[in-house]
Amino acid sequence: MIRTAAPRRGAPRTGVDWFLAFLRVAALTVIAVGLMAFIWQEIDADNPFARVVNPDATGLSGAQFRGLIVSGVAQGCMYGLIALGYSMVYGVLGFINFAHGEVFMVGAMTGMITSNKLADAGWWESNFIGSLLLIVIISMIVCTLTAVIMERVAYRPLRGSPRLIPLITSIGVSFFIQNAALVLLGPTAKVYPDVPDWVKDKHTFLQIEGARILVVVVSLVSMAVLWYLVEHTKGGKAMRAVAEDAEIAALMGINVNRTIVRVFAVGGAMAGLAGILWGILFRSVTHLTGFLPGIKAFSAAVVGGIGHLGGSMAGGISIGVAESVGPLLILEPLGVSGVSQLRDAVAFAMLIGVLLIRPSGIFGERLPAEDRT
C-alpha cells in the first residue's frame, strides 16, 4: 500500500483533501505573487504594489544576486554530498539514518583537529594542497569508521523490526554523538587554521571565491566517482541489487551484510568530505554543526528523489539556492522583514512543499524501495 501525500486521482473527497488542495494553491500563489512582485520591484522600485507592501525595498543588484546564487550552489553541493548518505541508506534499508548529519559533524571536527595539528607543524602553510588531501583522507577514514560502527552497534540488531524503531534509534545515536562531541571537545566554536589567499580571493569574471569553486569542483568530481562506483563496479551492482530486493540479492550470492556496511562506509566517506569542505568554507565548527545541515541534506535527498544519486546533488543544489535566494526573492517583496532569519524556515517549507506537491521528488520516477512492503 503506497502511503504518500500524493493526491488521489479525481476530485478531492474529504475535508483534508480540500485543505491540502487549498494549501497547494496557496503555496504556489505565494511563490508566484512573490516572484512577480520581485520582478516588478526590479523594474520599478517605486511601483504601487511595493509602495503598499514593502515601502523601503531596495531590490537586488546583479552582483548581489550572483553572490547569493553562488553561495547557494556551493552550500547546496555540500548538502548534496551529505544527502548521498541518507539517500543510499534509505534506498538499501528503507529508514532515515537521522544520525548521518552527526557523521558530517565528526568529519568537520576531525578536519579541524588534524588541520590545526598540521598548522602547528607548519605544513598547512607550506603545502596547502598536500595537507588538504591528508586531512580529507583522515576525515574520510574517521567518518567511515563512525558510520560503520554505528551500523554495527545500533542498526544491525534492529534489522527487520518495524520501520520507526531504527528511526528512533538513529535519533538516539544522533543525540549521543552530538553530546559526546560536546563533552569531549567542549562547547566553544573551534576554528580551522587560516587558508591561503587564493582560497579567499575572488576569481574569474564571476568573482567567485576560491573556496566556493573548490567546494563545487570537489563535490562534482566525487559525485562522478561515486556514480561510477555504483553504476559500473561489482560492489555497486550489489548495492543496487540489495536496494532492489535484499532477499533475492542474498539468494543470488550477494553478501547483504557486507553490502550494507559498504553503503554506510561510502555515505560516511562522503559526509567526511563534506565536513572538510564545510570547514574550508566557514572555518568554524561546533558540536551542533551537524544537526541543521543534516536535516536539510535529508530534505535535499527527498527533493531530489530519495534513492537516486544524481537526485541528491540536484536536490542539494535546489535546497541550497532556495534557502539562499528564496527569502530575498519571494518573502521580502511580500513585505516580510528580517528575511535572512527565515533561511532555515524556507528550507523546511521547501521540503514540506515538495512532499505535498511531488512526493517522489524531482528525479524520483521510481517509487522508493520500501513501498514494496
Added chain:
Amino acid sequence: MTDSNSPEVAASEPGPDLTPGGTPDTPGTPGVADLAEAGETDETLLSPPRPVFAQNWKRILSMGAVGVGAQIFLALSNMPLRLDDRLLIKPILSLGYVSLLFVPFIAGNRVGHQIQREGIPMHAAGLHEIFGGVICGVIAGGGVSLLSVLLVNFDLREPLVNWSPMLAELLAFGNSTAFAVFIWLLLGGLAGAAGGAMRLVNPKARRVVVTMVLTVGFISVLESLVMDLAEGLRFEWLTERVYARRGGLNWNWALILAAFSGLVAMLTRGRVRQAREHIASLEGASRARTNFGLIILTGAILVILPLFLGKFTNELLANVGLFVLLALGLNVVVGLAGILDLGYVAFFAVGSYSAAVLTAATSPRINPEMPWLVALIFVVVITGLVGLFIGAPVIRMRGDYLAIVTLGFGEIIRLLFLSDWLADTFGGSQGITMIPGAGIFGLGSVSGTEPRNVFYLVLAFCALAIYISWRLERSRLGRAWMAVREDETVAEAMGINTVNVKLMAFVVGAILGSFSGAIFSAKVGSVFPNSFLILVSIVILVVVIFGGMGSIPGVIAGSAVLIGVLGGPRQPGLLSEFSEYKLLIYGALLIWMMLARPEGLIPSVRRSRELHQQEIAQDSWLREQLDEEAESTAGNDQPARATA
C-alpha cells in the same frame, strides 16, 4: 544462536537490573517470561560447568576492547572529575569512581553469558564465568591504566578539553602513575570478577543483592530529596546520622541500610509479585474497587506530601508534572496512534505563546490581559487549530517522512516566534516577559515564586490529562488509533477513516501539550523562543519511549525518573552533577531502550505483545519441538536435558 541479540538470552537474563527504578521482576511478555522461568529452574538438568580455561577468547577480547573504549570515553568526558564531589559512601566511594567501575562490571557480567540452545542454558555456571569476567574486567580496567600513562606522557589538551593533570591525579588516587596502572588493572579485575560472579548466584539471591545495591545507591544519590523530606517530616535526627556532612552516606549507615534492605527483600521475596498478580487477577467490581482505592491513595499522597516539602523539591515536582503533561500528550500521538511526531514542541510553544499573549500586559501588540482560566479556553482552541493545520498536510505521509516534516514544522514555528517579522506580536528574541501568574477562582495567583501552588495546578491538569487519555484509550477512537498503529491498511479495510482518526490524535496531543505550555508561561513568567528547541521534543520522546509507549503509568514513571533525577532540557534534576551529561545519557538510553527493551519500563501489554509477536510465536514453536523431541527419544540414551 550467536550472542546476546537472541531474544531468549535477552529474556532469560535480566542480569543485574541496573535501570534506575526498574524492578527485576517487571512482567515482560508472557510467553518469553514463561520460557525464561523454565530455563532458570532447570538447573538440575544442566551439564557440569565449562572448564575454566575454555574461554571464548574472541568474545572476551571484543568485549574488553569495547570496555577500553568506554572507559577512556568516560574518563575523558570529565565525568569522574565532575562526579568526584558526589560522595556516595563516605569516604570510600564517589560517583566518579563508580562510573569507572561500572564498565568492567558490566563487561565481566556480559562476557560470561551462557551458551544457550533453543532457549535453555547448556551448562551450569562455575569458575569459568568468574575467570572470564576477571580477564575481561582487567582488559577494561586497563583502559584507564592506558589513559593514565597517556595523560602523563602526551599533551592532547588542544582538542580534548578534559585532558588535564587533574584527571591523571584523580585516576591515580593521588599517587604515582605506576600505582594508577596497577590499581586500575586490579580494580577492573575485581569489578569483572564481581560481574562474572553475578552469574553464579541464583536469581533469588541475585534479587536480594540487587535490591541492596539499589537501595544504598538510591538513598545516597537522592540525598537532597531525602534531606528535604526530612526537614518537612521532622526526622532530621535520622538523616544527620545517615549522611555525612559533605554529602554521601556514612559507611556504617550504608552497611545498616544494605543489611536492612537485604532483609526486607528476603522476607518479601515473591510477595510483591504475588500481590500484583492477585490484583491483576481480580475482576469486575473488586478490580475497580482496588484500582479506585490505589488511585485515591496515590492522589492523597501527592496532595499532602508537597505541604512538607521545601521549595526546591516542589519546583522539581512541578517540572516533572509539566513533562508528565507533555509526555501524556505525545503518548497519545506516538504511543496510541503510532505517529512519530518529532515537532511536538511546536504545540508546547504555541500553548505558551498564546497564553503569554492573552494574559500579559506587556505583550507587544495584542494584550487583552485575560484571566488565565479564560485565556486557557482560547489557548486550547488555538493550539487545537494549529494541530489541525500541521496535521492535515502531514497525515498522509509515511511514518518516517512525517517524523522529519513535523520536525521541520517544529523548527519553523520556533523561527517564526524568533523572527523580526512577527516581533511586534511575539517579541522576537526578546520574548514576552512579566507574564502574570495563573489566577484560579480568586484562590490566589499561581506563579513561579510559589512552586507548591504550581505543583497543585500541574497536578490537577495531570489528573485531567490522565483521565482523558485513560478514557480515550478505551473508547472507540482509542481502539481506532491502535488499529491504525498496528496496520493502517487493515484498519482502513475495517472501515476506519484513518485520516480523520490520525488527525484527531494530532489535535488531542496538541491540546494536552497546550495545557503544559499555558502553565509553563505562567510559572516561568516569560517566554523566549529558545525555550522551545527541537531538543525539547526529543527529550519528551525519550521520556515516552523510556516509560513505555502507550502506557500511562509508564509515561508518568518515565518523566519522574528522567526529568526528576536527571533533569529536563533546561530544568535541573536531583543529580545536578549530571546536567552536562544528561543529553548524552538520554541519547544512550534511547539506543539502549530500542535495542534491549523497546516496550519501555512499564510496558503496555498490547504494545509489547505487538513488538514480541514473532518471538512469542518462535518460542512456542521451539517448545513444541522440544516436547516432540522429548517424546520421541524418551528412554533412549540421550543427554539428560533432552528428556526433560
